[in-house]
Amino acid sequence: MSAATSSTITVMRQHRSIRQFTEQTVSDEQRNAIMASAQAASSSSFLQASAVIRISDPNLRERVMALCGNQAYVGSAAEFWVFCADFHRHLQWVPEAKTGFAEQLLIGAIDTALMGQNALTAAESLGLGGVFIGAVRNQPHELCDLLRLPKGVIPLFGLCLGYPAQDPEPKPRLPxxxxxxxxxxxxxxxxxxxxxxxxxxxxxxxxxxxxxxxMSWTGQIGDTLAKEARPFMLDFLRQQGFCVR
Ligand SMILES: Cc1cc2nc3c(=O)[nH]c(=O)nc-3n(C[C@H](O)[C@H](O)[C@H](O)COP(=O)(O)O)c2cc1C
Structure with missing residues (x-):
């Protein structure tokens, strides 16, 4: 192995989203290792502004899947975790803390995304596969009710994890x-x-x-960016106490 490669780099460069899973479960040891890897991610000002909710109840999973555009893999993956930005926890410890600033939305989103990518890379290094689910933001009010997310917490993305039942090619990236x-x-x-x-x-x-x-890439981005996505987002964020100043 040359100095410019490593088993970590190999795992990262082989990434491709997995949307079909076998029935095999993820062991407690694997889950704990993935969680510890996620928590090891860097954190802006060490605020650790994230919460992760594992949806283990099958009935709840069905209902979450329905809120995620009924994407089948949200239901069939061995694991489904909802990654949230969280400033509620800070207010429990420091009630006088000033929250609601736009900058804190970025902090929460960045911290949580770093955790999510660490989790997926750790899972992939164990032979698992997964896919992020932005559709947790399709009906965010309903998801907050279902998962009992208090003010100060917003769902950012989900993560399906499990043993791959497909072997797609990695998707070509921009030069x-x-x-x-x-x-x-x-x-x-x-x-x-x-x-x-x-x-x-x-x-x-x-x-x-x-x-x-x-579809070409420019065709795809043209379609995606032809209209505003989730136009309710600013109102939702404000209702949850984000971006109010
Ligand atoms: C934040 C985020 C949200 C995503 N949401 C979805 C989703 O709801 N459903 C889905 O099938 N894929 C989703 N994806 C996966 C992307 O479609 C995928 O990463 C992209 O097409 C690149 O493909 P690759 O991961 O196989 O390289 C999401 C990815 C990210 C980073």
């Missing part, structure tokens, strides 16, 4: 030269590189779907 730059943001992008990447993504979808889907 690194389009994403990484040095000293200054680039004044323009190389159109040729974008076109090549579009073709690569089209080829990936064509191969993966047996010709049923042939």
């Amino acid at each position: 690194s030269s389009l994403m990484f730059c040095e000293n200054h943001y680039p004044s323009e992008f190389d159109a040729r590189q974008m076109q090549d990447y579009d073709q690569q993504v089209q080829h990936y979808y064509r191969t993966r779907t047996g010709g049923n889907k042939e």
